[in-house]
Amino acid sequence: MNCFELDTISHRYDRETVLQDVTLQLEPGEILGLFGHNGAGKTTTIKLILGLMTPSAGRLSVLGGEAGDPRVSQHIGYLPENVMFYPQLTGREILAHFARLKGASPAQVPELLSQVGLADAMDARTRTYSKGMRQRLGLAQALLGKPRLLMLDEPTVGLDPVATADLYRLLRQLRDEGTGIVLCSHVLPGVEPYIDRAAILTSGALKAVGDLPSLRRQADMPVTLDLTPAGDVEALETAVNSATRGHEVVVRQGDGRLTVEVAPQQKMSLLQGLMASGAIADLSIHQPSLEDIYVHFIGDGGLAHRGGAQ
Ligand SMILES: Nc1ncnc2c1ncn2[C@@H]1O[C@H](COP(=O)(O)OP(=O)(O)OP(=O)(O)O)[C@@H](O)[C@H]1O
Numbered sequence: 600m601n602c603f604e605l606d607t608i609s610h611r612y613d614r615e616t617v618l619q620d621v622t623l624q625l626e627p628g629e630i631l632g633l634f635g636h637n638g639a640g641k642t643t644t645i646k647l648i649l650g651l652m653t654p655s656a657g658r659l660s661v662l663g664g665e666a667g668d669p670r671v672s673q674h675i676g677y678l679p680e681n682v683m684f685y686p687q688l689t690g691r692e693i694l695a696h697f698a699r700l701k702g703a704s705p706a707q708v709p710e711l712l713s714q715v716g717l718a719d720a721m722d723a724r725t726r727t728y729s730k731g732m733r734q735r736l737g738l739a740q741a742l743l744g745k746p747r748l749l750m751l752d753e754p755t756v757g758l759d760p761v762a763t764a765d766l767y768r769l770l771r772q773l774r775d776e777g778t779g780i781v782l783c784s785h786v787l788p789g790v791e792p793y794i795d796r797a798a799i800l801t802s803g804a805l806k807a808v809g810d811l812p813s814l815r816r817q818a819d820m821p822v823t824l825d826l827t828p829a830g831d832v833e834a835l836e837t838a839v840n841s842a843t844r845g846h847e848v849v850v851r852q853g854d855g856r857l858t859v860e861v862a863p864q865q866k867m868s869l870l871q872g873l874m875a876s877g878a879i880a881d882l883s884i885h886q887p888s889l890e891d892i893y894v895h896f897i898g899d900g901g902l903a904h905r906g907g908a909q
Pocket of ligand 1: 639
């Protein structure tokens with residue numbers, strides 16, 4: 600059974616359509632990165648899955664049931680973008696309160712607080728917590744009751760690099776135990792190794808979905824080769840031009856080396872030509888990163904999309 604299945608979902612607020620024909624699934628034991636600029640529709644998508652609103656069009660099922668059904672909601676954990684807690688209560692008291700609301704066992708409260716790195720701070724009032732500590736408490740709250748679907752909105756905001764790495768390790772462990780996880784973010788650097796698939800949302804439309812190799816195929820962006828000449832760089836450039844056999848490539852010279860941008864489908868024939876030429880001493884190959892692919896799909900007008908501050 601899928602964690603959720605969105606089938607051509609659209610959503611309007613008043614007059615504005617903010618999601619258009621979004622089709623997306625999440626399997627158990629999978630981490631999906633949901634990426635998009637400010638106002639792209641990430642939070643709206645999450646709210647629909649949580650059952651806080653009903654879509655204007657399309658079909659939606661969550662954990663095999665209806666979004667918003669309490670029998671479904673009890674298996675969902677959600678960390679909102681901005682977490683706020685009663686400042687006078689301790690982390691332990693707050694989590695125990697949420698455990699009661701969710702019908703989860705209070706026995707797991709100290710264990711969860713330790714898991715998110717708040718073992719030493721669980722009896723301090725949350726008004727003394729830093730932003731990162733509040734974020735960790737929010738994460739512990741989302742993990743109550745061992746959810747089968749976990750949705751995290753900007754979970755790394757406020758976390759230092761060590762805490763961020765801890766968070767990703769924890770998410771992997773949950774994923775390996777079968778939890779389906781959605782990670783919404785505009786912070787792409789560093790996230791690539793921790794997600795199984797990415798979905799890129801722009802102005803309410805899903806532009807691309809898949810694992811990194813599939814996104815690279817969908818983006819069809821050039822591969823960059825850094826070439827070190829065996830002799831002089833001009834001879835290498837001649838070899839590149841002859842090996843490309845009229846296909847378009849971008850060639851730049853610098854520091855006695857050549858940088859060549861080539862279409863993915865031409866890469867192997869270019870490499871074979873270069874190897875046969877004897878003009879090349881060494882090379883490195885750079886595939887587009889998740890960030891490059893994201894920028895490609897968001898488009899040059901990326902800044903124009905970004906309604907709010909980053
Ligand atoms: N309650 C609302 N009423 C009207 N419009 C709304 C409402 N909530 C969101 N919107 C609009 O819907 C669009 C999508 O917003 P959403 O919050 O889903 O984007 P987001 O991708 O989560 O953005 P961010 O990264 O800035 O949090 C935006 O244009 C936003 O202004």
